Amino acid sequence: MNSHLLDGHYRILKVLNDGEKRKTYLVEDANLPRSQFIVKQLCHPSSNPQSLTILRRLFRSKAATLEKLGHKHDQIQKLIACFEENEEFYIVQEFIPGNPLSDDIIQGQPLREEQVISLLSEILEILVLVHSYGVIHRDIKPANIIRRESDEKLVLVNFGTFNEAITNTVDNLEYMPIEQVNGNLKYNSDIYALGIVAIAALKGLPTNEIFNLRSQKHQLTGEIVWRDKNLKVNRKLVAIINRMVRLDYRKRYQYATEVLDDLKRLTSVDDDQQKQHHKKLLLILMGLAGCITLVIGAWFLQSPKPVSDAEQKLYQEGVNKYDAGNYEGAVEDFNQAIKLDPQNALAYNKRGNAYYRLGDYEQAQADSSQAILLNPQNANAYFDRGFAFSELGKYKEAIADYTQAIKLNPKNAYAYYGRGLALAQLKDNKGAMADFSKAIALKPQYTETYLQRGILRRRLKLIQAAIQDFDRVIKINPSDAKAYYQRGLTQSINKQKYIAIKDYTHAISINPKYIEAYLNRGDVYSDLGDKLEATQDYNTILQIDPKFIAAYTHRGIHRFSFGDYQGAIEDYTAALKLDPNNVAAYNNRGNAYLELGNKKAANQDYSRAIAINANNASAYYNRGVIRSKQKNQQGAIADFQKAAKLFQQQGEQDSYQDAQREIAILQNNSPPAPTTGDEARQPIHRRRFPIHRE
Incomplete structure (x- = not known):
């Protein structure tokens, strides 16, 4: 070679x-x-x-x-x-003959729990030595973990030491924690990356899906939400992984030995339970059961105080573990406290909080309900159950709980914030606005409230007020990428395109994989006629996530705008392979086919769009244009009439007038008005739908 x-x-x-x-x-x-x-x-x-x-x-x-x-x-x-x-x-x-772990992690085919525990243990054992030499791997990902052919052991390869020291580049952002991206590398940056690998293995997620996983963050804590109801995983293992991937490195495991110790305790639980079983049998065989019963009875009758002390100790230990982020450990302590006193409302309340942090919203709701039953004056229990209901999509129930929490504690800013979110979900904009404003008055430094109020204000066309809210977030936290992105969206709506580009660029500088920021910046560049810049943004998205459908449809619209109709067709076709029911892709591909003179293909695409969504006015209008060209007067009139009706219902008055004029021309057999093109006398409706993930 x-x-x-x-x-x-x-x-x-x-x-x-x-x-x-x-x-x-x-x-x-x-x-x-x-x-x-x-x-x-x-x-x-x-x-x-x-x-x-x-x-x-x-x-x-x-x-x-x-x-x-x-x-x-x-x-x-x-x-x-x-x-x-x-x-x-x-x-x-x-050179190590074998297969990378990325070959084992296949989409939709998760590894078994015991396989993931074994994987974690093997790599952590290696990291203990690596870190003891003052080395940080920097690039832990499935592709850099090889299962060696000779003995099936996992081998850690491709240390990133040279990559950052010599080449001055930062790759592998999917598995990389924020402190490493910012150049503040820690030993437990490796632990974070390994935790993401474990999540990918448990869920069957290839590398190109990891970015989407990391974008699924809890709205209050900002932590990654990866466990769902369909994923059956030991809660202790979930707790270990959650602590491995905490965003704040200070709240994460600090050393690989700590993770190993917790994994060993996890795998020894069954052995301990077996030992306890044998111990009980031995006690029974020795005839001690009766004596134990008498002793316990006398203990309860004569000295109840030690039970109260034990209960209080367990409860406090649970609180301490909860505050330290050890939610699984907290649940165990609260379990014991509740066994000692089934009427302990505070223990139910705090256990519910721990379950919520673990992503078990149904159990969190159940514990909060029990706490309320035991103490109807517990404002925190209503507040906590409100958030559990919200996560379960039960917004009316959540609003009722937030309202009760506010009655019991009118100074709880988070209850107003939570109720505002639920009201916004139910389109009660006035109520949501009032709650966000009240939360801000009670807690002026809580940036999430400004962010949500700004989004709501933008929806209500209160552009300058929305910008003020995003300005406030940025003033409090200049590194909040979401605030720059949302302000960019608002500036774009306000026709301040160059200012919008600046905000999107700032968001991207904070989060180099902010797909929505690239997408909307690309749209603005396209509107400004900046062909190369727009194309580069769409291409960057597809490098980050080749399955991000909107990047194909938006790039197709961009290509169409400067006459690359074949390129646009290729993009819309790629989008349809990923989503066969994408109405916009069919409609826009039909437009491109029409520009190339392929009326048959265009007609088929418009008809498919209508079959998927019978209320797609643009597809009816565009198909009407084609039928008119094909001398199908009756069919064309029917399509334009349907389009006119839908445009009118949707408040699109100009489009409604266009459709009505087409109907009049056809009914009067009038010749078409002069046009600059051969294929259409009216501009075909081409619409783009920028993603606003709010």
Whole structure:
């Protein structure tokens, strides 16, 4: 393949990666026949002699450390050699025959719970050693975990040490925690990435689905919400993984040994239960059951105080664990407290909070209900049940609970905020606005309330007021990407396109994978006629998520706008492969076919759009144009009449007038008005639907 020998003796057998920032080859050593290695060429950003000297020293230092690691642990990819050639750095690594974990994580085919526990344990054992040497892997993901053919063990490969130190690039954002993106790398950044891998394995999510997972965040805590009712996973394992992927590294596990200890306790539960069972049997056989009963009875009759102390201790331990983010541990302590006193309303309330944090909203609602039954004056229980009802989609019930919580505690800003969210879901805009404003008055620094009020104000066409709310969020927290994005949407609606672009760009700088920001910035660029910029934004989205349908439909609209009708058809077709019921894609593809003179294909697409949505006015109108061209007067009139009726119902007066004029022309057999094109006398309705994820 290549006659050039790297470092004088490494012959390239295959190019594995030929990127701009990094090249990877499968090679053999010409001096060792049938030997295979991986060689990586690390492209540094500077040719300045002083910079090269610094990089050269750094390169050798890190290579020496990784070489030691490879010899210390059998499940770490060995560094064979490193060298420099033509001022480019190369590393030679062990080639490990086997399959990457990414081959095991197939969409819709999750790994079993015991497989995930084994995976976590194996990799964590490796990380204990890695971290003890002061090394952070930096790039843990399924592709960098190889199941070795020879013994089926997992091997950790492709340490990111050189990537960031030499090439100055940051990849793999799907698995990367925010502190690493911001350059504030921690040892537990590796723990976060491994936690995301575990979630992907349990849910059967390939890498291109991980970004969507990370965007599913709890509206109050901001933590990732990944467990749903259909996923049957041991709650203790859920708690461990949740602590691994906490957004704030300070609330995360700090050391790999801590995670290992919790996993070992998890796997030893069954053994402990078995031991307890045998112990009970032994007590019975020894005839001690009766004595125990007498002792316990006397204890209850003569000294009730120790029970109260034990109960209080368990409750407080549960609270402490809850505050530390150990929600599963908190549930266990509250369970014990409730066993000692089934009338303990506070324990039910706090256990419900812990279940809520674990994503078990039904159990949270049940515990809050029990707390209310035991103490109808418990404002927190009503408030907590309100949020559980909201997560379950029961907004009317949630509103009733928030209202009761406010009656019992009129100063609870979160209750007003929660009720505002529920009212907005039920389209009670006035009530929602009042609640958001009240929450702000009670807690002026709570940014989520400003954000939601700004979104609501925009819906109500209160543009300047909405912008003020987003301004306030940014003033409180300049790193809130959502606020910049929402302000950008509002500026776009306000026809301030260049200001909108600036806001979208700021949101992207904070969150480089903010798909909605790319999408809407691309739309604005397209409207401004900036062909290359718009195309680049749509392309970036599809690099992040190749299954993001809106990127195809929006890029299709953009291509249509500058006459690339075939390209537009390709995009709409790609969208329809992902969503065969996408009405907009059928309608817009029909427009493109019509521009190319393919009336038959256009007619089929409009008819499909109508079959999916009988209220699609644009499809009726466009099909009417085609039928008119085909001399199908009766069919054309019927389509224009249907379009006119729908346009009128939807308040689109100009479009209604267009359809009425077409009907008059056809009924009077009048010749069509002059046009600049051969295929249509009226502009075909082409609509785009920017995504506003609010």
